[in-house]
Amino acid sequence: MCNNKGCSKSDDPSGDHIRFERLDVIAALGDGYINNETAEVVDFVHVDKAWAREKLGGNLSRIQVITARGDSMQGTIEDGDVLFVDTSVRSFEGEGVYLLSFADGLKAKRLQASVSGGLLVISDNPLYRTETIENDKLEKLIICGKVRGAWHLSGF
DSSP states (O other), rough: OOOOSSOOOOOOSSSSSEEEEEEEEEEEEOOOBOSSOOOOOOEEEEEEEHHHHHTOOGGGGEEEEEEEETTTTTTTOOOOOOEEETOOSSSSSSSEEEEEEEEEEEEEEEEEEESSSSSEEEEETTTTTEEEGGGGGGGGGGEEEEEEEEEEOOOO
16 A cells, blocks of 8 residues: 555546545554555445545545554544545645654554654544654654545444
8 A cells, every 4th residue: 555556447437437446455543553565455435526526635536445453543534434535746835634654553643744844643532642753763763645535434
C-alpha cells in the first residue's frame, strides 16, 4: 500500500459512478498491523461520482479503500470501519488523519503541527497518549496517504 506505484484504478463505466479498489490492507488503530508486502485487490467499491467529489475530495484516481482495526481512534474511526485513503498525499498537508508506516506496521493517526516544531501523532481516543515527532526525526516519518473519509455501519 505504501509504495509509489500507481494505486487506485478508478473507472467510470456509467459516467455517474466511480470505482475504488478495496485492498486486503489493515490500518491499525493502536498497535501496528503487519500487512502482506504487496496489497491485493479483494473487491471494488462503487459510489456516485458527485458524492465522492463532495465527501472525499482529493485525488479520486488515487483513493483506495482499506479496513481499520482497533480502538485508538475511537470517536472518529471505529473498529471495522472502511477508510478511503488518498494515496497521492505523501507529506503533511495540515491537520488530519493520515495512514502512516511504522516499523510495527500501518497505523491511522491524526497528525497536527506542534507549536514547538515537529508533529504531534494523536490518537483521538483519550485512553491513548499523544506522541511527538521532533523536526530532526521527520525525515523518518512515512506518510502513505491521507484518510479522506470513513464508513461506519451500526448493526441493530
